[in-house]
Amino acid sequence: MNNNNLGTKPHYLILDGLRGVAAIIVVFFHLAEPLASSRFVNVVNHGYLAVDFFFLLSGYVIGYAYDDRWEKLTIGGFLRRRFERLHPLVIGGMTLGALTFYFTDSAIWPLIHTVPVWKLVVVTLIGYTLLPIPLSMDIRGWQEMHPLNSVGWSLFFEYIANILYALGLRKLSSKALAGFVALAAVVLVHYAVTNPNGDVAGGWTLNAQHLRVGITRTIFPFFAGLLLSRLARPTFIKHAFVWCSLLVAIVLFMPRIGGETHLWLNGLYESFCIIFIFPLIVYLGASGVVHTKTEAKICQLLGDLSYPLYMTHYVLVYFYVAWVSNHKGNTLGQAWPYALLTFGGAIVLAYMSLKWYDEPVRAWLRRKMN
Template sequence: MDNNKLGTKPHYQILDGLRGIAAVIVVFFHLAEPLAASRLDNVVNHGYLAVDFFFLLSGFVIGYAYDDRWDKMTIGSFLRRRIERLQPLIVLGMTLGAIGFYFTDSTIWPLIHTVPVWKLIVVMLIGYTLIPIPLSMDIRGWEEMHPLDDVAWSLFFEYIANILYALVLRKLSNKALACFVVLAGAVLLHFAVTNPNGDVTGGWTLNAHHMRVGITRTIFPFFAGLLLSRVARPVYIKNAFLWCSLLVAVVLFMPRIGGAEHLWMNGLFEAFCIIFVFPLIVYIGAGGVVRSQTEEKICKFLGNISYPLYMTHYVLVYFYVAWVSNHKGITLSEAWPTALLTFSGVIILAYASLKLYNEPVRAWLRKKLK
């Protein structure tokens, strides 16, 4: 099926903007993370929940964009459209990560310069496919399935959700889908409150535990977003973008709940946010409207830059983490100029990636994958 015949539906401008807000906070989270003494005292303590928010947004947008098109579309044409959307920046992130690999001198990665070039190239080429690498090929030593671009693990699970949608779950009635989502939510809640870490973090290592975490974190929000796209009726709330942005920020910046003594409390908080707060934010954002040209430009810019920002920022974060590790005991008040410089570089890199690479490559792929 010719992709162009499917047309393009209007974007939810506020949801585009919220995706950008969450992506920016992810960068803040990764800049603050190496300065924290433990997982209990990160300044952006719940920044990792942005991934769960992204999954929910993806499910909502997929449902909105494709649910009523399957009479004109094959599974192959759907997957081609997803590849055209997701794959170019995956390739760029892996390539930039490989280019910068040997330049991140640090005591936390002492073996980097012993990695032969051929092995680096193999890991990069496998990374292009998003196939997880085993621990025996983890060339950085962080037990990552994608050691050249850490965040790519979430795209691996994003593809799994897309494939499940295309093959099976799109065919479910709303009632059946609701039952599936409730069951997935119960699994997520159980995991969050019983996990020894007291949170839902994980998914980036190729082992049984992390695969379970990744699937658990993906299935509920993605298909809850799909269900929401089917059953939600827009409700107008004044200044929806502002209120939704504040809600996203409150959740992601929220300090650890319960401390080290009551880990289950933090897990319960995170499950509550994923199961109830994030769908509420998307529901309000989907019904809202931008109120000025300035707000429209902000939402458009944040939406356009969100995915490039997410997929390329860790390239510079690796350098920043190496710098922090080489300055033992450095505090936030001492590190903020370097963190700000890194953040500025991340934004510039993301915008350059969007304009100089992602947009032209996607336009080329759109023609080739007709």
């Protein structure tokens, strides 16, 4: 089958903008995290839920873009399109992480200065494939499956969701998909309210516990987004971008619920947000209308920057975390100039990655692969 005739569908500009809003909050989360004495007091306490929001957005957009195209689309053609969209920045982020690896040496990562160049090269090449590295190959000391670019773990699970969709779950009827999603929701709630941490954070280590977290965090939101794309009939909602952005910020900035004594309450809060609030936000965003050219440009810019920002910002965060660890005891008030510098650098790096690397490489891949 020829996949060249598929064309493209119009983007949901507001959903693009919301992806950018969530990506910016992820950067804030990672800048505040090293200053928090525990997971109970982070200024952006639920910033990690942005990943679950991304998964739900992804499922919705995949359903909208591809669900009615499989008469003209092959599995290989779909996976090539996903590779073209996602993988250039996977390789770009890993390369930046490798080039800066030795410069982030700090007491918090005692392994760095002991890593031979050959091992760094091997980890980089494995990182290019997004296959997780075993703990025996850890070169940073955080037990991450992608120690050169921490956020790579979520792309690993994103690919798994895309592959499952392409290989068979796309064929489920809406009724069967609803049953599958309901079961995934039960699994999510059970994990969130019973695990020892009282949250859904995790998924970045190659062990049984984190693989369970990663699969649990991926399956419900991705396929709930797919179901939403099939069932929802967007209506006309005014000022949807503003209201949805506010909702995203409220969810992610919400302080820890229940404290250290009632951990299950926080798990219940996070489950509620993932199962109900995030789908509501996506529905409202899909129903919204962009009213002005300025709003359209803002949403487009945020959408364009969202993925490059997510995939490259942690390279700079490694430097920031090293600085924080070398200046223990600094408060947010003392660290904010460095945090602001890192944030500004992340925005610039994301824009450069988009214009000088991601867009040209994707254009080249389209010519070569189609």
